[in-house]
Amino acid sequence: MNPREYAINIAELEYGHRQGPRWRLPKWQLAAGQTVFLEAPSGAGKSTLLNLLAGLLSPTKGELRVLGEPLHQRHAAQTAPWRARQLGIIFQNLNVLDYLSCLDNIRLAAHFAHRHEQDTGAKAADLLQRLNLPDSILHTQASQLSVGQRQRVAIARALINDPPLILADEPTSALDDTNSRDFMNLLFDLVRERGCTLVFASHDRSLGERFDQQIQLSEVSQPL
Amino acid sequence: MMFRLAWKSLLSRRFSAAVCIAMVALSTLVLLSVDTVYRGAQSAFSRSVQGIDLIVGAPTGEVNLLLFSAFHVGAPSRELSWQTFQQWEKSPGVARAVPLMLGDSHQGFRVIGTNQAMFDHLAATHDTAVFTQGKAFAHVFEVTLGHEVARTLGYPLGKELILSHGLGNHSFQQHEARTFTVTGILAPTGTPIDKTLQVSTEAIEAIHWPPARLATLPSQPTLGETAALQPDRVSAFYLTLANKVRTFQIQRAINQSDTEPTQAILPGVAITRLWGVMDWVQMALMGLGLLAALMAAIGVASSLLSHLDRRVAEFQLLQLLGARRRFIYTLLGLESGALIAIGIIAGTALTVLLERGFSVIAQSHWGLYWPLQINGFALGTAMLAAPLLGGLLITLAGAWRLAKLP
Numbered sequence: 093m094n095p096r097e098y099a100i101n102i103a104e105l106e107y108g109h110r111q112g113p114r115w116r117l118p119k120w121q122l123a124a125g126q127t128v129f130l131e132a133p134s135g136a137g138k139s140t141l142l143n144l145l146a147g148l149l150s151p152t153k154g155e156l157r158v159l160g161e162p163l164h165q166r167h168a169a170q171t172a173p174w175r176a177r178q179l180g181i182i183f184q185n186l187n188v189l190d191y192l193s194c195l196d197n198i199r200l201a202a203h204f205a206h207r208h209e210q211d212t213g214a215k216a217a218d219l220l221q222r223l224n225l226p227d228s229i230l231h232t233q234a235s236q237l238s239v240g241q242r243q244r245v246a247i248a249r250a251l252i253n254d255p256p257l258i259l260a261d262e263p264t265s266a267l268d269d270t271n272s273r274d275f276m277n278l279l280f281d282l283v284r285e286r287g288c289t290l291v292f293a294s295h296d297r298s299l300g301e302r303f304d305q306q307i308q309l310s311e312v313s314q315p316l
Numbered sequence: 317m318m319f320r321l322a323w324k325s326l327l328s329r330r331f332s333a334a335v336c337i338a339m340v341a342l343s344t345l346v347l348l349s350v351d352t353v354y355r356g357a358q359s360a361f362s363r364s365v366q367g368i369d370l371i372v373g374a375p376t377g378e379v380n381l382l383l384f385s386a387f388h389v390g391a392p393s394r395e396l397s398w399q400t401f402q403q404w405e406k407s408p409g410v411a412r413a414v415p416l417m418l419g420d421s422h423q424g425f426r427v428i429g430t431n432q433a434m435f436d437h438l439a440a441t442h443d444t445a446v447f448t449q450g451k452a453f454a455h456v457f458e459v460t461l462g463h464e465v466a467r468t469l470g471y472p473l474g475k476e477l478i479l480s481h482g483l484g485n486h487s488f489q490q491h492e493a494r495t496f497t498v499t500g501i502l503a504p505t506g507t508p509i510d511k512t513l514q515v516s517t518e519a520i521e522a523i524h525w526p527p528a529r530l531a532t533l534p535s536q537p538t539l540g541e542t543a544a545l546q547p548d549r550v551s552a553f554y555l556t557l558a559n560k561v562r563t564f565q566i567q568r569a570i571n572q573s574d575t576e577p578t579q580a581i582l583p584g585v586a587i588t589r590l591w592g593v594m595d596w597v598q599m600a601l602m603g604l605g606l607l608a609a610l611m612a613a614i615g616v617a618s619s620l621l622s623h624l625d626r627r628v629a630e631f632q633l634l635q636l637l638g639a640r641r642r643f644i645y646t647l648l649g650l651e652s653g654a655l656i657a658i659g660i661i662a663g664t665a666l667t668v669l670l671e672r673g674f675s676v677i678a679q680s681h682w683g684l685y686w687p688l689q690i691n692g693f694a695l696g697t698a699m700l701a702a703p704l705l706g707g708l709l710i711t712l713a714g715a716w717r718l719a720k721l722p
Contacts, residue, residue: 146636148635148636169640169641172635172638172639172640172641173638173640174638175636175637175638176637176638176639177638179638181636181637183633183636186629186630186632186633187633189321189325189630189633190328191324191325191327191328192321192324196320196324199317200317200321200634200637201637201638203317204637204638204639204643205638249637
């Protein structure tokens with residue numbers, strides 16, 4: 093396979109400071125369009141890996157290509173425009189800014205990716221409909237939403253720019269079982285529909301069944 | 317999008333934002349009004365000698381001569397002869413000479429012995445009519461009242477009063493042989509003249525005559541009627557020149573006069589010297605004002621900084637969404653800049669309102685003309701320094717905080 097076709101291509105990746113903890117990932121390749129479940133107990137370097145994949149951290153050593161972008165050659169501060177266009181990111185919590193409306197939250201992502209505002213409104217409405225959220229929620233201030241609703245708005249926000257890669261970090265940990273199941277169903281429907289690559293990190297093994305790959309982070313990486 | 321974000325973010329913490337604005341507004345108010353009050357006082361001082369080119373008296377200190385002649389503070393140590401006054405009054409180049417005979421009082425208010433030239437001087441230097449009621453004295457035993465005197469003592473036109481010898485409130489020696497009739501009440505001028513009574517020079521001469529001689533005078537002689545009433549001394553006099561260019565020339569001529577030792581001073585210069593002595597007051601006031609501004613800046617910074625800590629997650633999210641750091645710094649700068657700008661505008665508006673209100677009160681109560689002049693320099697300093705300082709602090713703190721984010 094041509095290395096450019098990998099969504100993620102990692103070789104001899106090292107990260108860490110001389111004094112602090114250091115961490116190494118010898119090899120990991122992920123084909124585009126795959127969904128992968130990254131199982132990692134806390135402290136296994138999960139956040140570090142996700143921050144590296146998002147371009148928020150620069151590797152100390154080795155090669156890191158995400159969607160063909162050689163992140164090991166980039167400074168973390170320069171990756172913002174790339175991140176805005178190429179990645180959809182869903183977090184554990186604080187996915188939305190409380191003081192903005194849902195629409196403004198979604199627009200924010202489009203703004204950083206330099207998308208036109210007119211398209212965004214209609215697209216956001218479509219997405220929210222797919223996510224079983226009523227139209228009226230578009231103009232509701234985010235602080236008034238339930239946790240489940242917020243995470244669904246986060247999906248809409250992550251997908252608004254049609255990114256090829258979605259990074260999700262424990263997005264269901266704040267949700268109850270029903271909400272969590274709904275969230276996973278909706279996320280998978282939309283990801284499959286669009287053919288996105290999905291990297292989903294969680295400590296909850298029960299969520300992992302439907303993914304194309306399941307990876308134990310501690311098996312592929314090692315602390316130095 | 318950024319303005320929307322900044323606006324919504326400020327709106328979401330409107331209480332602390334309002335406190336910030338109030339802090340900046342109050343410090344702007346202090347900074348501006350300290351300065352305006354000082355300048356108002358300074359300008360009131362300058363108005364007191366408006367239209368006077370030279371003040372002439374017996375040799376004494378420059379400031380002393382200014383104080384007793386123009387501000388009626390202190391007393392002359394020596395006097396000049398009436399001939400000297402007449403010599404300069406008639407001198408070519410002198411447009412107006414106002415004689416001043418000081419040393420008597422009424423109920424603690426000073427009495428000035430002068431002539432029609434004083435009223436001409438007032439008419440020339442003030443836009444309003446000289447008298448609110450009545451007219452100038454035409455007879456020896458007539459008196460006109462400064463605005464403040466009439467207001468405080470409540471004297472109407474036609475009121476009869478007696479003058480006291482000396483300047484104390486409770487003088488032992490009254491000039492009770494003759495009473496004076498009030499013929500006019502002066503309009504407020506905002507100068508020390510408001511606190512004086514004016515009589516003719518002849519009147520001052522007359523009341524110092526021995527009672528027996530005074531008794532020989534008719535009950536109400538017309539001014540200029542009795543040659544014997546022409547005084548032989550004068551405390552000081554004001555000169556207004558026809559041509560200001562000759563001021564220094566005439567000053568030198570007076571100072572070198574060989575008939576008797578005479579001193580002429582330029583009142584503007586003397587006032588500048590007086591303010592020079594008072595320099596520390598301005599320094600202290602400005603220092604206080606700046607301190608207030610600094611406190612506001614620190615207050616704003618501390619309130620924004622405490623928010624900054626709580627907003628780390630927000631910045632993290634913005635960064636994840638692909639916001640450049642520059643965007644976040646600008647956002648912070650915009651927010652703090654908006655707070656400070658609104659605060660300064662509110663503070664300036666408040667200052668203008670307060671001063672307008674104050675000047676109306678001052679004008680009607682004390683006849684004090686309080687020029688409304690906001691110091692462009694102080695305002696400029698406040699406007700530039702505060703946001704710059706605040707913005708810099710915030711951005712530095714923001715940069716420091718963001719640098720710790722992954």
